[in-house]
Amino acid sequence: MGHYLVTGGAGFIASHIADRLVREGHQVRIFDNLSTGHRRNLEAIGGSFEFIEGDVRDQSAVRAAAQDCEVIFHQAALASVPLSIKDPVQVHDVCATGTLNVLTAARDQGVRRVVYAASSSAYGDRPEMPKRESHTLQTLSPYAAAKLAGEFYCESFAHCYDVETVRLRYFNVFGPRQDPKSPYSAVIPLFVTALLEGRTPTIFGDGSQSRDFVYVGNVVQANLKAAFTPDVSSRVYNVASGERVGVAEMLKQICDILDVPFAPEFAPPRVGDVLHSWADISETQRDLGYAPEISFFEALKITVEAYRDSLSSNCLV
Numbered sequence: 001m002g003h004y005l006v007t008g009g010a011g012f013i014a015s016h017i018a019d020r021l022v023r024e025g026h027q028v029r030i031f032d033n034l035s036t037g038h039r040r041n042l043e044a045i046g047g048s049f050e051f052i053e054g055d056v057r058d059q060s061a062v063r064a065a066a067q068d069c070e071v072i073f074h075q076a077a078l079a080s081v082p083l084s085i086k087d088p089v090q091v092h093d094v095c096a097t098g099t100l101n102v103l104t105a106a107r108d109q110g111v112r113r114v115v116y117a118a119s120s121s122a123y124g125d126r127p128e129m130p131k132r133e134s135h136t137l138q139t140l141s142p143y144a145a146a147k148l149a150g151e152f153y154c155e156s157f158a159h160c161y162d163v164e165t166v167r168l169r170y171f172n173v174f175g176p177r178q179d180p181k182s183p184y185s186a187v188i189p190l191f192v193t194a195l196l197e198g199r200t201p202t203i204f205g206d207g208s209q210s211r212d213f214v215y216v217g218n219v220v221q222a223n224l225k226a227a228f229t230p231d232v233s234s235r236v237y238n239v240a241s242g243e244r245v246g247v248a249e250m251l252k253q254i255c256d257i258l259d260v261p262f263a264p265e266f267a268p269p270r271v272g273d274v275l276h277s278w279a280d281i282s283e284t285q286r287d288l289g290y291a292p293e294i295s296f297f298e299a300l301k302i303t304v305e306a307y308r309d310s311l312s313s314n315c316l317v
């Protein structure tokens, strides 16, 4: 039985993918440089696995990590729009060149399939809603451009070489272990930890901007289906819940769960942020059999509880 390589496995999403693979009895190898990931995420994985501390920009290290692998779940990235605006070259090197390194390693080591963590940032701020995979793309930040470059390399490798690739365009993923302390933290961990610590959450813009929030457990399911479903090589699929929620509405729901009043601060919108994001997931459902298992509100409750537990035990989720 081949190994499963999970790049970025010390990070939020990939540690959940590795966790599921380990629990299902697979041989898992994690490759991460621990830049935004954490050892505590590795410690949360329920079973044994191999860990290689390495950088996706280091071609020979990636090639060695891909040896004897059947599938690579390529999740490593600098996943931040603001960081990419500050340092586009670094984000390009990790997200675009790093993906090219993973693909060449896969080709050279006879890997069957690479599943790539693509991003809904590829849709930009165009008016068509909900977003379908065939819609015209628009890259409003260097992050979006670098992630899309990774997508294009995936598509080209599936055509040119004997390696299958499937791209999953994640929308706004949330759940336990998403880092609330990163300077580029996502909105749900920021809101939840602010409220748990008695601080006032800040909404950038008027709060009417909306997102298709998807629970990390549903993203794990999509990755496993993308790895094992036949005849989907070179395809791209949205991974989302298929429903949109306003950012102010989402904060109200968190306030309800925590039983605190809804009283945010408002600040000007941030450069590079899109106004609305909402996915059509019908192709993902049809081709991969993807079926989100947990509703938004249930997942929000699980997430809030996980942050509450970790704050009370003084360690982060």
Ligand SMILES: NC(=O)c1ccc[n+]([C@@H]2O[C@H](COP(=O)([O-])OP(=O)(O)OC[C@H]3O[C@@H](n4cnc5c(N)ncnc54)[C@H](O)[C@@H]3O)[C@@H](O)[C@H]2O)c1
Pocket: 007, 008, 009, 010, 011, 012, 013, 014, 031, 032, 033, 034, 035, 036, 037, 038, 054, 055, 056, 057, 074, 075, 076, 077, 078, 079, 094, 098, 117, 118, 119, 120, 147, 169, 170, 171, 172, 173, 174, 179, 186
């Ligand atoms: N979180 C979201 O909502 C979201 C949405 C769309 C796409 N994605 C994509 O999903 C993937 C995972 O994102 P996440 O939210 O879990 O972020 P994360 O920062 O928690 O995880 C990324 C992991 O990659 C590792 N990494 C970064 N640079 C590396 C390098 N040069 N070499 C090796 N490892 C490196 C980090 O240490 C970290 O463990 C990324 O590819 C991201 O672009 C995330």
